[in-house]
Amino acid sequence: MNTPPVIATRGLAKRYGSFAAVTDMNLSVPSGTISGFLGPNGAGKSTTIRMLLGMVRPSGGTATVLGFRVDDPRESLEIRRRVGYAGEDKRLYDYMTAAQIIRFTRSFFPGWRLDLERRLLSDFRLPLDRRIKKFSKGMRTQLALLLAICRGGELLILDEPTEGLDPIMAERLLEVLVGLAADGTAIFFSSHQIAEVEQIAEHVFIIDGGRLLVDGSLESMREEYRRVDLVFDTAVPDDIRTGLAVPGVERVSVSGRTARLFVSRNVDHVVHRSRALHATAVDVLPIGLKDIFLESLKTARRTDALV
Amino acid sequence: MLWYKAWLETRSRFLLGVVLVGAVTLFFVAAHPFMIRQWQSDLVLHPDWPEPHWFRRALADYPYFLWHFLFAELLQNAWVLSAVLLGLGGIAQEAVQGTAGFTLSLPVSRRRLLAVRTVVAGAELVVLGFLPAFLLPLGSALAGRTYPLGSGLAHSALMVGGGLGFFGLTVLLASVLRDEHTPMLIGVSAAALLYFVLQTYADDAVRAPLWARILDLPGLMAGPPDLASPGDVPWAGLLLSLAAATLLLGASFHLTLTRDY
Numbered sequence: 001m002n003t004p005p006v007i008a009t010r011g012l013a014k015r016y017g018s019f020a021a022v023t024d025m026n027l028s029v030p031s032g033t034i035s036g037f038l039g040p041n042g043a044g045k046s047t048t049i050r051m052l053l054g055m056v057r058p059s060g061g062t063a064t065v066l067g068f069r070v071d072d073p074r075e076s077l078e079i080r081r082r083v084g085y086a087g088e089d090k091r092l093y094d095y096m097t098a099a100q101i102i103r104f105t106r107s108f109f110p111g112w113r114l115d116l117e118r119r120l121l122s123d124f125r126l127p128l129d130r131r132i133k134k135f136s137k138g139m140r141t142q143l144a145l146l147l148a149i150c151r152g153g154e155l156l157i158l159d160e161p162t163e164g165l166d167p168i169m170a171e172r173l174l175e176v177l178v179g180l181a182a183d184g185t186a187i188f189f190s191s192h193q194i195a196e197v198e199q200i201a202e203h204v205f206i207i208d209g210g211r212l213l214v215d216g217s218l219e220s221m222r223e224e225y226r227r228v229d230l231v232f233d234t235a236v237p238d239d240i241r242t243g244l245a246v247p248g249v250e251r252v253s254v255s256g257r258t259a260r261l262f263v264s265r266n267v268d269h270v271v272h273r274s275r276a277l278h279a280t281a282v283d284v285l286p287i288g289l290k291d292i293f294l295e296s297l298k299t300a301r302r303t304d305a306l307v
Numbered sequence: 308m309l310w311y312k313a314w315l316e317t318r319s320r321f322l323l324g325v326v327l328v329g330a331v332t333l334f335f336v337a338a339h340p341f342m343i344r345q346w347q348s349d350l351v352l353h354p355d356w357p358e359p360h361w362f363r364r365a366l367a368d369y370p371y372f373l374w375h376f377l378f379a380e381l382l383q384n385a386w387v388l389s390a391v392l393l394g395l396g397g398i399a400q401e402a403v404q405g406t407a408g409f410t411l412s413l414p415v416s417r418r419r420l421l422a423v424r425t426v427v428a429g430a431e432l433v434v435l436g437f438l439p440a441f442l443l444p445l446g447s448a449l450a451g452r453t454y455p456l457g458s459g460l461a462h463s464a465l466m467v468g469g470g471l472g473f474f475g476l477t478v479l480l481a482s483v484l485r486d487e488h489t490p491m492l493i494g495v496s497a498a499a500l501l502y503f504v505l506q507t508y509a510d511d512a513v514r515a516p517l518w519a520r521i522l523d524l525p526g527l528m529a530g531p532p533d534l535a536s537p538g539d540v541p542w543a544g545l546l547l548s549l550a551a552a553t554l555l556l557g558a559s560f561h562l563t564l565t566r567d568y
Contacts, residue, residue: 050408055407055412056568073417078414080412080413080414087409087412089405091405092409093406094404104312108414144409
């Protein structure tokens with residue numbers, strides 16, 4: 001049976017005057033999975049997340065989280081009751097101690113996970129009686145993540161969760177997230193750390209300039225995305241771009257007697273067409289998420305420049 | 308727990324207000340005999356010195372002496388400063404400090420967040436306003452004099468009711484401006500303008516222009532020295548001031564509910 005997406009947006013947009021922070025965003029985040037929301041700085045990740053939590057009002061489109069509309073104040077309350085969230089900067093009340101803010105946050109969430117609280121406190125070794133004002137950035141990040149994770153939500157939304165954590169703690173956090181997902185919690189996290197998205201995400205969204213560029217499961221991306229290098233005896237034919245104008249060819253770059261293709265699907269058909277153009281060598285290479293990310297950005301920015 | 312958060316946020320400013328208001332109040336109770344002795348000696352030694360209009364009555368009438376220095380002047384100043392300080396805070400200020408994301412991710416409406424914050428700070432302000440009403444009779448009794456509780460309560464009520472606009476103004480400024488210090492600077496500057504410029508005009512009852520008398524908020528907060536019956540209360544000014552405070556707070560709520568953070 002198909003379960004409805006935990007996050008669904010249609011044509012979601014946010015404009016600040018003439019600046020479009022998010023444009024025509026169509027997201028469908030599957031339930032019970034870990035989804036990575038990848039994009040460079042300023043891509044619109046945080047604005048999208050803040051719209052989902054009712055902090056920023058959408059300029060257009062619709063969005064639901066766990067079936068509740070984000071633009072309805074009452075339904076937005078329901079969303080926040082069921083969602084754990086840690087924001088990008090992870091600032092907390094400086095005037096509270098760690099124990100005070102844990103007690104404070106716990107009071108709003110009946111499903112608070114005491115077991116996780118104990119485990120994370122033991123992992124993070126946070127000084128409970130110290131004021132947050134005196135915490136290092138790493139400690140503050142750990143505490144903010146604890147406060148998000150222990151809410152016991154059906155969905156966990158984390159904006160750059162490992163920013164400010166040392167590699168050991170980042171790894172530990174990723175383990176915790178995988179464990180939560182195994183227990184049925186859907187996780188949607190933004191990052192520009194491609195390696196960690198590749199490590200734990202099952203579904204990936206790539207955005208740039210406020211627009212969604214790529215949406216798919218990491219497994220299918222690994223299967224379908226390819227780099228195809230074509231080598232020609234003489235110069236690369238002038239009509240190579242028109243000759244390879246088939247669905248799946250996202251970008252063609254030419255250097256000397258070599259053409260490099262970035263292909264998102266239909267690789268067999270692309271290879272067939274390449275041979276028809278008399279390429280003497282056709283190499284098909286698998287590519288990782290990093291290349292998919294970079295190539296998608298280059299393709300989108302090139303298209304924008306042409307428009 | 309929102310009440311607890313609001314208390315933690317405001318308690319240092321509230322305690323500063325308690326110290327300020329308490330010190331000002333008790334100073335004039337304790338200093339009264341020394342000041343009277345000095346004035347009497349001045350009258351003998353310098354009979355040619357000009358006398359301010361309040362001088363003779365303050366010399367003879369202890370409650371009037373306290374009203375003049377406290378409810379009409381320094382206590383009022385201290386309370387207005389507290390009103391400006393306690394009006395600061397709220398979600399826009401949290402956005403500056405970077406904590407708005409955490410607060411707004413809690414399952415609490417923005418209306419409730421601001422309401423709790425406003426009620427806690429407002430209650431602290433009321434406590435600060437009424438603290439002298441109790442300190443004056445108590446301090447006076449300890450000093451061997453009497454000050455009627457009823458008079459203190461009436462003057463405190465007038466000071467709080469007439470001055471809530473300052474609180475409303477700072478709450479609004481703190482909702483509009485995404486800056487930690489500008490709301491305080493504007494609030495303090497507005498109070499300073501009122502006390503150092505406008506009140507000087509308004510005090511001169513003969514030459515004061517009409518607009519200065521209408522905007523004489525310090526005069527309204529002080530009220531007449533004798534508040535013996537409801538007829539002595541400047542009801543029109545008081546209601547106008549409360550309406551202004553309500554409008555300012557209403558505008559803050561509207562802004563907070565509709566803004567992006």
